[in-house]
Amino acid sequence: xxxxxxxxxxxxxxxxxxxxxxxxxxxxxxxxxxxxxxxxxxxxxxxxxxxxxxxxxxxxxxx
Amino acid sequence: xxxxxxxxxxxxxxxxxxxxxxxxxxxxxxxxxxxxxxxxxxxxxxxxxxxxxxxxxxxxxxxxxxxxxxxxxxxxxxxxxxxxxxxxxxxxxxxxxxxxxxxxxxxxxxxxxxxxxxxxxxxxxxxxxxxxxxxxxxxxxxxxxxxxxxxxxxxxxxxxxxxxxxxxxxxxxxxxxxxxxxxxxxxxxxxxxxxxxxxxxxxxxxxxxxxxxxxxxxxxxxxxxxxxxxxxxxxxxxxxxxxxxxxxxxxxxxxxxxxxxxxxxxxxxxxxxxxxxxxxxxxxxxxxxxxxxxxxxxxxxxxxxxxxxxxxxxxxxxxxxxxxxxxxxxxxxxxxxxxxxxxxxxxxxxxxxxxxxxxxxxxxxxxxxxxxxxxxxxxxxxxxxxxxxxxxxxxxxxxxxxxxxxxxxxxxxxxxxxxxxxxxxxxxxxxxxxxxxxxxxxxxxxxxxxxxxxxxxxxxxxxxxxxxxxxxxxxxxxxxxxxxxxxxxxxxxxxxxxxxxxxxxxxxxxxxxxxxxxxxxxxxxxxxxxxxxxxxxxxxxxxxxxxxxxxxxxxxxxxxxxxxxxxxxxxxxxxxxxxxxxxxxxxxxxxxxxxxxxxxxxxxxxxxxxxxxxxxxxxxxxxxxxxxxxxxxxxxxxxxxxxxxxxxxxxxxxxxxxxxxxxxxxxxxxxxxxxxxxxxxxxxxxxxxxxxxxxxxxxxxxxxxxxxxxxxxxxxxxxxxxxxxxxxxxxxxxxxxxxxxxxxxxxxxxxxxxxxxxxxxxxxxxxxxxxxxxxxxxxxxxxxxxxxx
Numbered sequence: 001x002x003x004x005x006x007x008x009x010x011x012x013x014x015x016x017x018x019x020x021x022x023x024x025x026x027x028x029x030x031x032x033x034x035x036x037x038x039x040x041x042x043x044x045x046x047x048x049x050x051x052x053x054x055x056x057x058x059x060x061x062x063x
Numbered sequence: 064x065x066x067x068x069x070x071x072x073x074x075x076x077x078x079x080x081x082x083x084x085x086x087x088x089x090x091x092x093x094x095x096x097x098x099x100x101x102x103x104x105x106x107x108x109x110x111x112x113x114x115x116x117x118x119x120x121x122x123x124x125x126x127x128x129x130x131x132x133x134x135x136x137x138x139x140x141x142x143x144x145x146x147x148x149x150x151x152x153x154x155x156x157x158x159x160x161x162x163x164x165x166x167x168x169x170x171x172x173x174x175x176x177x178x179x180x181x182x183x184x185x186x187x188x189x190x191x192x193x194x195x196x197x198x199x200x201x202x203x204x205x206x207x208x209x210x211x212x213x214x215x216x217x218x219x220x221x222x223x224x225x226x227x228x229x230x231x232x233x234x235x236x237x238x239x240x241x242x243x244x245x246x247x248x249x250x251x252x253x254x255x256x257x258x259x260x261x262x263x264x265x266x267x268x269x270x271x272x273x274x275x276x277x278x279x280x281x282x283x284x285x286x287x288x289x290x291x292x293x294x295x296x297x298x299x300x301x302x303x304x305x306x307x308x309x310x311x312x313x314x315x316x317x318x319x320x321x322x323x324x325x326x327x328x329x330x331x332x333x334x335x336x337x338x339x340x341x342x343x344x345x346x347x348x349x350x351x352x353x354x355x356x357x358x359x360x361x362x363x364x365x366x367x368x369x370x371x372x373x374x375x376x377x378x379x380x381x382x383x384x385x386x387x388x389x390x391x392x393x394x395x396x397x398x399x400x401x402x403x404x405x406x407x408x409x410x411x412x413x414x415x416x417x418x419x420x421x422x423x424x425x426x427x428x429x430x431x432x433x434x435x436x437x438x439x440x441x442x443x444x445x446x447x448x449x450x451x452x453x454x455x456x457x458x459x460x461x462x463x464x465x466x467x468x469x470x471x472x473x474x475x476x477x478x479x480x481x482x483x484x485x486x487x488x489x490x491x492x493x494x495x496x497x498x499x500x501x502x503x504x505x506x507x508x509x510x511x512x513x514x515x516x517x518x519x520x521x522x523x524x525x526x527x528x529x530x531x532x533x534x535x536x537x538x539x540x541x542x543x544x545x546x547x548x549x550x551x552x553x554x555x556x557x558x559x560x561x562x563x564x565x566x567x568x569x570x571x572x573x574x575x576x577x578x579x580x581x582x583x584x585x586x587x588x589x590x591x592x593x594x595x596x597x598x599x600x601x602x603x604x605x606x607x608x609x610x611x612x613x614x615x616x617x618x619x620x621x622x623x624x625x626x627x628x629x630x631x632x633x634x635x636x637x638x639x640x641x642x643x644x645x646x647x648x649x650x651x652x653x654x655x656x657x658x659x660x661x662x663x664x665x666x667x668x669x670x671x672x673x674x675x676x677x678x679x680x681x682x683x684x685x686x687x688x689x690x691x692x693x694x695x696x697x698x699x700x701x702x703x704x705x706x707x708x709x710x711x712x713x714x715x716x717x718x719x720x721x722x723x724x725x726x727x728x729x730x731x732x733x734x735x736x737x738x739x740x741x742x743x744x745x746x747x748x749x750x751x752x753x754x755x756x757x758x759x760x761x762x763x764x765x766x767x768x769x770x771x772x773x774x775x776x777x778x779x780x781x782x783x784x785x786x787x788x789x790x791x792x793x794x795x796x797x798x799x800x801x802x803x804x805x806x807x808x809x810x811x812x813x814x815x816x817x818x819x820x821x822x823x824x825x826x827x828x829x830x831x832x833x834x835x836x837x838x839x840x841x842x843x844x845x846x847x848x849x850x851x852x
Contacts, residue, residue: 004263012243012270019239026231036182039159040166043111 069093073114092119096208103171108164115160119209128366128377129199148190149198151212156185165210172196172204214365233282234344237337240274247271248330252824268320271329279313283336301479301522304486308517315510328514331826335519338834342526346546363398370442380449387445397434399445400452402427406441410434474550474795475525478802486516493817504819511821515812519830520805520837524798528841532794535849540777541787548773551757552791554738558686561743562696565761566679573674574607578667585661592617592630592637600657604669636662678782680709685785687711695720695728697747725751786852797844801837808833
């Protein structure tokens, strides 16, 4: 039954760890802007690549 | 398409669209932005949203002051000589394309390292290299693509607005402790007679004690501080019974653990603190993009152009001295009082007075600070520094230094006074009873009463009800400064309105024509003549005439400043303007009008009437039932007869009211014990709004402009004002109902406490149950009563 000490210790360590991580994320300002990142992730780099491809195609046609 | 819309901003292109690359634009500005984006392969801007742009503003030397090192230093957040960081507020950010193009600034300017948008706050943060670009260049770049930053005197004061995150830390500590203590409490709650539990329960109890210490001494410290302050001033606010409950919980639980009597109430204690702080956190929420605390510094420019020995020098506004000569460009704000030296001045004083029609000034006339020049560049001579100007003296009034003196007493604190006394009395009487009945139970019962009676549910009612109604109002574009405002609104008995810009629309006038009717030819001629004039009345009349203007231009055109226009077109001579200029009888005294004479024959005149907001009559009729209504206007009484017909009887009118007069009027009403609401729109109403118990600013664009106030109402929703006021009263009724519900829980708890049957598991069930049900109750009811909004 000594394992209870270990399990309690581990669970408290895990809880404290996540608590510290949470405090750090608050301090770094992660909760200050909860909207813009949701828009930013939708910006697809392929839009730019496609544009470049079009430009290259035009150049090829001219050649 | 039958209608041509601008590819960039979506506005109507009109009859003469600017065409480029098979696309239509409404002006050269939008076309230029498109060219800039196209050259840098950023046309994806138009893929994310259709017509996402805004018409860019003219630059033309507007940002020359950004060459001033002193100003740059104040604007920059960070500068290590090589890299700089700056943050701008950009009101025109409105969609995902805006985020995209602003975060790709490095494609337009290689000096930009990173640019990040905070969309809710409309902030753009730019990190750039000092060797490759500079602040002025960046500002001109983002302005040229339609995102003009808002830079004001306030920014140059280098305020450090650190966000207070203490509450978040407190909530997170309480949540951490609550969750863990609850897990550690479960074994004892079920009271299994196990050997291993007997062995480990001391460890569990010790862990709970250790976890609860930061909850009591850090998370809950503000309650003790507030209760102490309250007692020191002889007040029993809501925090007194809360602090009492927390103290008793902690002390009794600690005694039980260390004397091995029981397991204590640490679960209830941490849960209590957690729920209370959650209510505080919910109440703290506010609107990122609005400011309720603006003063003149929020509107004034940072720097002006000083003319010295025929050269333009940029100096800071605070460095302006008497006798200086300033250059004011088109659309720039006049920062100090002065005298007009050169140029045509049409000053828009809507910032100051709310009056929409610009005032014509001529050489030698006095100019007041706060006006915006709208007719080209002018030169002026300074006659007073910025602190001495008429406008800034409005803020010298004491009313802006008072903070909470006029706050109507908080509903929860009223209840808590009686609540605290009642609880102490019950504990005392219960103690007496058990002293004679069974003295061993005395300590148990007295502490149990104080524990169970802790007004957690009571304290949660108001924050969640107010917080929810604030959110609902916000969705409907009625923005309240805080939850206190709702309580104050519910106690109002007198409502005072400004007139121009508040109950009238800022952007239009009603036009009526009196006299001989004009035929279509005459109207066309008139419109063609007006086209050449920039006078605001000419613009209004031009829009009003519903005929097409001719392509021909007047052969003779002579505009006399402040008087009118004399022109010849199609062999007919027109005189348009003031009655004295046209040599006609002045019919409309005290009213704005334009007289028309054609070929020396008087035709008639156009009368400009204020256009009242939609639903004004209905609004006043509804409000009249419950409130005293007053109109305070800075105008003359030319509209009095019309208003007397439009508005209910008993409405009091006062005209020619200066800002100080409005403020004094409200002060006198308050001295008669009236609870006054002021509704206005201009900076001249700022004093009245601050003096009143509730100040509501009517705003055509909530993002840009409002004086310091308690609430901001979108101008389009003026007709819903009675509903908002009624809802505020209903919110108070809901809170009172939830108080009754919370008292029921207290009574149930007292039964257990007084009979000595309060065990940790009973407390652990009853306390969260009461809190959660109260919150659900007030949330559902506030949503329900708001349905009709």
